[in-house]
Amino acid sequence: MLKYLLAKNEDIPAGSSAIYFGFSAIIWFVLGTGLGAFNASKLAFPDFVTGLEFVSFGHMRQVHVHAVIFGWISMAFAMAMMYITPALGNTKLWSEKLGIWNAFLWNVGLSLGLTVLWMGMTSGREYSDFPWFIDLYIAGFMALPLGINVWMTIINRRTQGIYTTNWFFAAATFMLIIVFIVGNLPEFFHLTGLTEAYLTWWFAHNVLGLWITPVAAAIAYYTIPKVTGNPLYSHRIGHLHFWSVVVFYSTPAAHHLMSAPLPEWLKSFASVEGVLILVPAIAFVSNILLTMQGKWNMFVENLEVRFTVTGCLMAIPLNMQGGFQQTRAINWYIHGTGWIVAHAHLALLGFSTFLEAAAVYLGLQTIMKRKLYSLTLGNVHFWMLLIGFTTYWVSMTIAGLIQGAGKIYEVPYIDVVIAEHPYMIARWIGGSMVFVGNCLWLYNMWMTARLGTLIPAGRMPHELAYER
Amino acid sequence: MAWTWNRAFTTLSDDATVEKSETLWESETLGGLTEDNNPIPVPVVWLVALTVMTAFLVTFPLWGQRPTAALYAPYVDLMDKPEVVAAVNDVEAMKVLLEISKSRFTGHDIEEATRHPLSMDDLRIIRPQIQALEAKGVDLKDFTVVGPNVVIANFEGNYRPDGTRIRQQPWWDKGYTIDIFYLAYFFFAVFVIVKRLPPNTWVPRHGGH
Numbered sequence: 230m231l232k233y234l235l236a237k238n239e240d241i242p243a244g245s246s247a248i249y250f251g252f253s254a255i256i257w258f259v260l261g262t263g264l265g266a267f268n269a270s271k272l273a274f275p276d277f278v279t280g281l282e283f284v285s286f287g288h289m290r291q292v293h294v295h296a297v298i299f300g301w302i303s304m305a306f307a308m309a310m311m312y313i314t315p316a317l318g319n320t321k322l323w324s325e326k327l328g329i330w331n332a333f334l335w336n337v338g339l340s341l342g343l344t345v346l347w348m349g350m351t352s353g354r355e356y357s358d359f360p361w362f363i364d365l366y367i368a369g370f371m372a373l374p375l376g377i378n379v380w381m382t383i384i385n386r387r388t389q390g391i392y393t394t395n396w397f398f399a400a401a402t403f404m405l406i407i408v409f410i411v412g413n414l415p416e417f418f419h420l421t422g423l424t425e426a427y428l429t430w431w432f433a434h435n436v437l438g439l440w441i442t443p444v445a446a447a448i449a450y451y452t453i454p455k456v457t458g459n460p461l462y463s464h465r466i467g468h469l470h471f472w473s474v475v476v477f478y479s480t481p482a483a484h485h486l487m488s489a490p491l492p493e494w495l496k497s498f499a500s501v502e503g504v505l506i507l508v509p510a511i512a513f514v515s516n517i518l519l520t521m522q523g524k525w526n527m528f529v530e531n532l533e534v535r536f537t538v539t540g541c542l543m544a545i546p547l548n549m550q551g552g553f554q555q556t557r558a559i560n561w562y563i564h565g566t567g568w569i570v571a572h573a574h575l576a577l578l579g580f581s582t583f584l585e586a587a588a589v590y591l592g593l594q595t596i597m598k599r600k601l602y603s604l605t606l607g608n609v610h611f612w613m614l615l616i617g618f619t620t621y622w623v624s625m626t627i628a629g630l631i632q633g634a635g636k637i638y639e640v641p642y643i644d645v646v647i648a649e650h651p652y653m654i655a656r657w658i659g660g661s662m663v664f665v666g667n668c669l670w671l672y673n674m675w676m677t678a679r680l681g682t683l684i685p686a687g688r689m690p691h692e693l694a695y696e697r
Numbered sequence: 698m699a700w701t702w703n704r705a706f707t708t709l710s711d712d713a714t715v716e717k718s719e720t721l722w723e724s725e726t727l728g729g730l731t732e733d734n735n736p737i738p739v740p741v742v743w744l745v746a747l748t749v750m751t752a753f754l755v756t757f758p759l760w761g762q763r764p765t766a767a768l769y770a771p772y773v774d775l776m777d778k779p780e781v782v783a784a785v786n787d788v789e790a791m792k793v794l795l796e797i798s799k800s801r802f803t804g805h806d807i808e809e810a811t812r813h814p815l816s817m818d819d820l821r822i823i824r825p826q827i828q829a830l831e832a833k834g835v836d837l838k839d840f841t842v843v844g845p846n847v848v849i850a851n852f853e854g855n856y857r858p859d860g861t862r863i864r865q866q867p868w869w870d871k872g873y874t875i876d877i878f879y880l881a882y883f884f885f886a887v888f889v890i891v892k893r894l895p896p897n898t899w900v901p902r903h904g905g906h
Contacts, residue, residue, distance in 0.1 A: 391727075455730060460733045460901075463736070464733070487761075493872070494870040497876075505748060505880075511745060515738065519738070556755050556756050557762070
C-alpha cells in the first residue's frame with residue numbers, strides 16, 4: 230500500500246484505500262481488544278503485572294478506549310465509506326490517493342496519540358483524553374480528508390438521487406469535524422469548571438450519537454439490501470431515522486451530568502431528548518428487519534447478514550438502556566457503576582462492531598474479488614464475538630447493579646469489590662474470547678487476500694460456493 | 698417541483714412532480730440498490746407516539762430531585778424529644794422520629810421522606826446547618842441536602858419582592874417548553890419531507906418487476 234503514496238491517482242487500483250483502511254481496522258481491533266483483555270485481567274487479578282507505570286490500569290484504559298474507537302471503529306467506517314460511497318453513486322472514489330494518504334496519516338496519528346497516552350500525557354477528560362495537538366491532528370489530517378473524499382464523491386456521483394446511506398456518511402463526517410473542534414475547546418482555550426464538564430460530555434455524547442451510531446446504521450442500510458437483493462423497505466422511514474438522529478441525538482449531552490450543578494431546566498430538556506433517542510432506533514430497527522422479509526434464511530446462512538441483523542437487534546436493548554438510564558430517577562442508582570461500562574460496550578462492541586464487521590467482511594471480499602478463505606473461521610469469529618461480548622455485558626451489568634446497591638446503601642467499598650469479583654473474572658473471560666476471535670479474523674482475512682477463491686466480475690461473494 | 702396543498706395528507710407535490718419522481722425512482726439504481734415507497738407502519742407510528750409520551754412522563758422535573766432542607770426540618774425540631782432520646786439505639790430512634798414527625802408533614806412530603814431516608818448520624822451532621830437557616834428566617838425549600846451539606850438549591854426561579862430568588866424546582870420548567878418546540882418543528886419538518894414524495898399507495902416497479 231505504501232508504494233501508492235507517491236503514485237499518480239490514475240495508477241492506483243480502485244478500492245486500494247478501502248483495503249488499506251480495512252486491514253488497518255482489523256489490526257487495531259486485535260490490538261484494542263487485546264489491551265482490553267489485559268485491562269480486564271488486572272481487574273480480575275489485581276496482582277497481575279504491577280509496579281510498571283506504563284502498564285498501570287489508568288494508562289492502559291485510555292489506550293484501549295481510543296484504539297477501539299479511533300482505530301477499529303472509525304477506520305472500519307472509513308473503509309466502508311471508501312467503497313460504499315462511490316458504489317451508491319455509480320462512480321469511482323473521488324481520490325484514491327487522498328484515501329491512501331488518509332489511511333496512512335490515520336495510522337501515524339493514532340499511533341502517536343496512543344503513545345502519548347501510554348506515556349501519561351492526557352487531557353484527563355474521558356473520551357477526549359488525547360492532548361490538544363492530537364485533537365487538532367485528528368480534525369485536520371484524519372477527519373477532514375475523509376470528509377472531503379466522501380463529499381466530493383457524492384458531488385461527482387452519476388445518479389440523480391442520493392441513497393440513504395450516503396446522507397448519513399456525508400452528514401456524519403461533517404459533524405465529526407465539528408464535534409472534534411467544539412468538543413475540545415476546553416483544551417484549546419483552557420476552559421474549566423462546568424463549561425469544561427459540559428463540553429467534555431457534549432463531545433463524548435456526540436462522538437457516539439453523531440458519528441458511531443449513524444454511520445453504523447448507514448452501513449446496515451447498504452449491507453442488507455445489497456446482500457439480500459431486497460429493496461430497502463421504506464425510503465420514508467429512512468427520512469424519519471435521519472432527521473431524528475440530527476434533532477434528538479445532538480441535544481442530550483447534559484443527561485451525562487444529571488448530578489452536576491448544571492441548570493435544572495437544561496437537565497429536563499436533555500432528559501426528554503435522551504428518551505427520544507428511541508425514535509431513530511425504532512425507525513432503524515423496523516426498516517432493516519422489514520427489509521429482511523422473505524430472506525430470513527440468510528440470517529442463518531450468510532455471515533454478513535447474520536452480523537448485520539445481530540447488530541441491528543442489539544440496537545433494541547442499547548437504546549432502551551440509553552433512553553431510560555439517563556433519567557434522574559434511574560441515573561441516581563446506576564451512575565458511576567459498571568452498568569455504564571456494560572452499556573458503552575453494548576454500543577461499541579455490540580451494536581456498532583457487528584454492523585461494521587459485516588461491512589469489512591463484505592467490502593474486503595468484494596474489492597479484492599476473493600471469496601472468504603474459511604467460512605468456518607468466519608463462523609467461529611461470529612460466535613466468539615457474540616458469546617464473548619454477551620458474557621462481558623451480562624457480567625458487567627450485574628456488577629453495576631451490585632455497585633449501585635453498594636453506593637446507595639453505603640456498603641463499605643471493599644465489600645463491594647469482593648462481591649463483584651466473580652463478575653470481573655467473567656468480564657475477563659468474555660473480553661479474552663473477543664480478542665481470540667479477532668486474531669482468527671485477521672488470519673482469515675489475510676488468507677482470503679492470499680488464497681481466497683477468485684470472484685468473477687459482476688458476482689457477489691455469497692453467490693459462489695466454497696471450493697475448499 | 699411545484700407544491701400543492703389540496704391533498705396535504707397524500708402528497709404535497711403536484712402531479713407533474715409526482716410523475717417525475719416516480720420515473721426517476723423506477724429508472725435509477727443506486728449501486729444496484731433500490732428502495733420501496735412503503736408508508737411508515739402503523740405500529741411504528743404508535744411506538745413513536747408512545748415514546749414521546751413516555752419521554753415527558755419519566756423525565757418529569759420533580760422525579761429524582763434531591764431532598765430539600767424543609768423535608769428534614771420536622772426531624773430536626775423533634776430529635777430531642779424524650780421518646781427519641783430514650784430509644785435503645787439510633788435505628789430505633791429514627792423509627793420513633795419518623796412516626797412522631799408524620800403529623801408535621803404536608804402534601805407528598807411523607808412519600809418524599811420515605812424515598813430519602815437518613816440515619817441519626819446524618820441528622821446530627823445537618824442539624825446545625827438547618828437550625829442556622831431557620832434562625833435566618835429563609836425558606837428552607839430553597840436549600841437542598843447534598844450528602845453532609847445543606848446548600849442553596851440549583852434552581853433560578855422568579856424574584857421575590859424582597860429581592861431574593863426562588864430556588865425551588867417548578868413542576869414544569871423551560872427545558873420542557875424547549876422540548877415541545879423541538880418536537881413540533883421535528884414532526885412538521887419530517888411530515889413535509891415525507892409528503893413531498895409520491896403518495897404511499899404508489900408501488901415502484903424495480904427493474905420492470
